[in-house]
Structure formats: C-alpha cells, structure tokens
Amino acid sequence: MSLRAVLLITLQREPGTGYDVLQRFRTGLAHVWQASHQQIYRELDKMHRERLLSCQTVAQYDKPDRKVYHITSEGIAFLESWLASPLGAQPVRTPLFAKFFVWERWPADARHAELASLRNTLEERMDSYQAIESAWFSSPDSLLPHERAPWHTLRLGKRLTQTWLAWIDEVLEEDREAIS
Amino acid sequence: MSLRAVLLITLQREPGTGYDVLQRFRTGLAHVWQASHQQIYRELDKMHRERLLSCQTVAQYDKPDRKVYHITSEGIAFLESWLASPLGAQPVRTPLFAKFFVWERWPADARHAELASLRNTLEERMDSYQAIESAWFSSPDSLLPHERAPWHTLRLGKRLTQTWLAWIDEVLEEDREAIS
DNA sequence: CCTTGATATGCAACAAGTTGCATTTAATAT
C-alpha cells in the first residue's frame, strides 16, 4: 500500500505523468521512496481504474501521448485513511546483515571489496541527500510548516547512513589490524 | 534469494525442521532475518525439490512427522556463490519515511500516538538485541573468530535502532514545544 | 551517417511476501 500512498502524496502536491513521478523518485523523493518505471506505470494505471486518480491524455505532435494523472476526491480519502492508520513494525530483512553474519567465511580481499563497494554506495547516497538538502532546505531555521517534516525525514536518512558509514569504517579498521 | 541464503546458513550450522528455523528467526536470528512460517515451509520444500537440501522424515508416535532438513553439497555450493557475489544497493522503501514526509497533515495527537507506538516497538527491539547479546556475546573481548561477525552485525542493529530512537525523541520534543 | 542516451510508455513472466484458512496433538488454565 505504501507505493500507492507515495504516489498519491506526490500527485496531490503536483499532478504529473508516470515519467514525472519516476524523476521525482530519483531526485526530491529519493530519500523517501524508490520504485522502477514498470512498477509506477502499472500502479498508476491500476489506481486510475479504481478511480483514485483521473487521467488527462495530452496528445503531442509526432510524439506518444502524455498521460497526466490527477488525484481525485476518492484518492484524497484513501490517502487520509492511510495516514490515519498506524503502521505495524516492519520485519527485519536486510540482505547485508545475512552476509555479515557469516563474515568469517569470506576471504579477506572479498570482505574488503564488499565493504568498500557498500561504503561507496552509501557515500553516493549521502551526496544525493546533501543535494536535496541544498536544493530544498537551505535555511532550516525558516522552514515553512509543511517543509519541516520532509526536512526531518531527510535528517533521519542522513543519520542512519552515517551510522552505517561509521560502522563500516570500524570493521574495515579491525580487518586491517587483523591482517597486520 | 536472501531468504534462501539465510536458510542455508542456519541449516548448515545445525539441521532442523521448518518450525525449528522459525524459532531461530524469533530468537538468535531476529536481528538478521525474519519470515513467516508459510514462507519458510514453502521455501524449504522448494529448496528440497531443487536438491539444495535433503530431508529426513522422522515419524513420531501419534504425532505428525517431523521433516528434518540438512544442507547438501549443492546447497553449500549455492551458498558459497551467494557469499561471493556482491550485493547491490537496496532501494529506499521505508513506509514510515513516506508518512513522516506529510507529517504536518496529521492532527497533533495522532502524531504523538504514532511516534510513541514506534518508540515502543524500537525499545522492544533493543531489549531483544540486548537479550541476544547477553546470551551469545557476553564477553566481546574473547569472541571466537566465527562469533565476531554476528557480534558486529548485532552491534550495527543496535546502533541503527539507537539512531531511530534519538531522532524520535527530538521530533517528540519539538512537537511538545510547538504545542506549548 | 550512425550510435548512444534521454524521453515516454507498456506487456508478460516470474520471484518474493502476505493473508486467510485448515489440520492434529499436547499441555495448561479456568
């Protein structure tokens, strides 16, 4: 249900096409939700059939039509009820935890490679968070009320990423000591 | 694929039935992976059909049979190749982030309720981590080599949970100030 | 001129995970 809710949230802020939403998932919403284009197109179509969205097909000269989706009153109601119902606890399901659990079975260089590659991914994520922060929340002291929550969310994302990074550095350091 | 890998890891350490694995997911493996009994039974059956596991049916007097699964050499090979291939970055998909993104639209008491309930869940998770630590890693200075990685994994789980808790407390505090 | 990449959309098959239901035995609580 969460993909649905995220789509409703972003289309309520501004109507758009599947492709528009995909771009938002890659930029301003990257710290909140990510999904592939296939998932987005399929879900938008399904939500349209269920009347949560309306769709204006904009014909374009010599180009495929753009399907611009708008939230409907039913969509708003659905979103409100999603917001009102508390989320249950999410199950622990982090593939990396599983790998690290048998860490000692890897050859030393493979360990280093996996950690370094993960470190890289997380650094990139930090950069994209930083870019979002600069673009949207340059002055945290003067945030509008509706900007405060997205800012807090971003802050949590940054801190969780930092926690990961610090841990990786510690494990890398310990590995280095073990080798020497 | 990760569920498969976790099942192979735990069955390699010690063979067991679906129910045994379920118990492990609830206790010693709770910080690594969680899955429902349906998922476990189905996956074990599938892995057996694919020869990654062998199965001894132990008839019990006046009770349903116990199906004890053992890892096969094919299972070991599968696990090795999973360990050797680096994991890609996991997509960001945290329902709570989506909700917090539109935080300002909730009534104040609903916000407090959701955060408090989440705080509670995380406290419980911390407790279970603590229990695992006491039971398995009481003396971190004298860990056996194969215990070091699970211990690190647990430590990361604890820190991530603490990061969440600290963030929740800050947001709760800000909310309290806003009301007064 | 041709290739690559971005724009823009979609289908079909599959894998992963959830929900609801169903069974039997044994132990414990009211």
Next chain:
DNA sequence: ATATTAAATGCAACTTGTTGCATATCAAGG
C-alpha cells in the same frame, strides 16, 4: 469438563516487486 494456547504442518489466492523485452521520438557527439 472445557477452552485456550503452543507445537507442527500445509494450501490457495493475492499483492508487491523484478527482469527481460519492446516500441517510438529527439538531441548530441563522433
């Protein structure tokens, strides 16, 4: 005595997410 919970297993239908393929236009670079 009866009810509930835990032990132990499983099916069927569904939702969610992935992978591979397919299409068409346009702009930029070699």
